[in-house]
Amino acid sequence: MQNRRLLALPLVVGAAALALTGCATSPASSDASGDGTVRVVASTNVYGSLVKTIGGDHVSVTSILDDPSQDPHSFESSAQTQLAVSKADLLIENGGGYDDFMTTLAKSADTKADTINVVKLSGLDEGGDAEFNEHVFYSYPTMVKLVADVADRLGSLDSADKGTFAANAKSLTTKLQDLESQTAAAKQSDQGEKVAYTEPVPGYLFDAMGLDNVTPEAFSEAIEEGDDVPPAALNDTLKLFSDRTVKLLAYNEQTSSPETEQVKKAADKAGIPVVGVTETLPKGEDYVSWQQANIDAVTAALAK
Structure with a gap:
């Protein structure tokens, strides 16, 4: 839904700009530590969990929305979030109007990181007049596609651990197929x-x-x-x-x-x-x- 109230982004522009000026080499958190791991930022911990399962210790994952008590229809960015996006090697967004704040954050950070748009990956949005359900994280076939895509991209970013990513993705896919x-x-x-x-x-x-x-x-x-x-x-x-x-x-x-x-x-x-x-x-x-x-x-x- 393009006008969905979920996750409107009142960016803390001034604070974010200050954090990015003169702090470009400082970590946003332990998840973006510059320790040699592949840095991934996901819009929610749903996608962050899948990435962590595939990447293990070879990835550091920042999930922007990860509080189960939080109303996900209300979100405010922070300088820390902005910095994590600016340092990311890979971004994962739901798409479909669900988490437009990811586009805003990426543009503000001027990141060159690849982005996986899960709605586009799913192929479920056929357009037309029908109202599209953007909650594709409840679609297990879509999650199977996502796991394969994440494993491939992590392998490209860290070729030395490509085999580990592939093996973990295979195990996770088996579990998804069981669902x-x-x-x-x-x-x-x-x-x-x-x-x-x-x-x-x-x-x-x-x-x-x-x-x-x-x-x-x-x-x-x-x-x-x-x-x-x-x-x-x-x-x-x-x-x-x-x-x-x-x-x-x-x-x-x-x-x-x-x-x-x-x-x-x-x-x-x-x-x-x-x-x-x-x-x-x-x-x-x-x-x-x-x-x-x-x-x-x-x-x-x-x-x-």
Whole structure:
């Protein structure tokens, strides 16, 4: 979504400029230490986790958004972030209007680093009039493509460790393919089950499991854009629960509004399971464990 409220960037321009003037050789943090590792900056820790799994000790990763308690729809850059981008060897952005701050940071830092745009890599955005779901980090086939691309780029930046990157990528790909197998199996038993969400965060997971999202588009789009929800759309959404039309509600735990809280209460009142979903990794989780937990939670909710 091009106008998505997620991650608008009020750059701290003055502070960033000061940090970049006279401090060009100073590390932004231990993640950009100039210790010979490949320096990667990812827009979120979802992508940072994948890079770290592939690169191990041969990469230093800065994930700009990495706080699970943070509302990812509100982001402010810092001089430290700007400096990390300026020193990066590789940048990873989601794209699709999700994290436009990465483009702003890269231009401000005048970086020459290659950038992986995951939405473009995915091939999922076919254009047209349909609203595009930019949460491609819930698409396991896309993550398989990303792993291969990251391994190739790291190998080009650090040819001495190319074999290590390839081996780690192969192991990670096997785990991602296992997630795909699980969703395919779930599709055999749960195809067509009706579900709802507050925002289309888990949309690709629902698609892979064959689930039918029946959330009024006017509701989820308004929530995602931070706009007022049309009263008719709110009423139609609440009716999904009072009529017990859906088997579960996926609730974005990192953002809330009076309308999403109202919908959550309606689901609770109707005894319909609420599955929490996030846009960044919870503490202590890597990408695979995070998505495994998502699959398990949705499967358990459908079984009730």
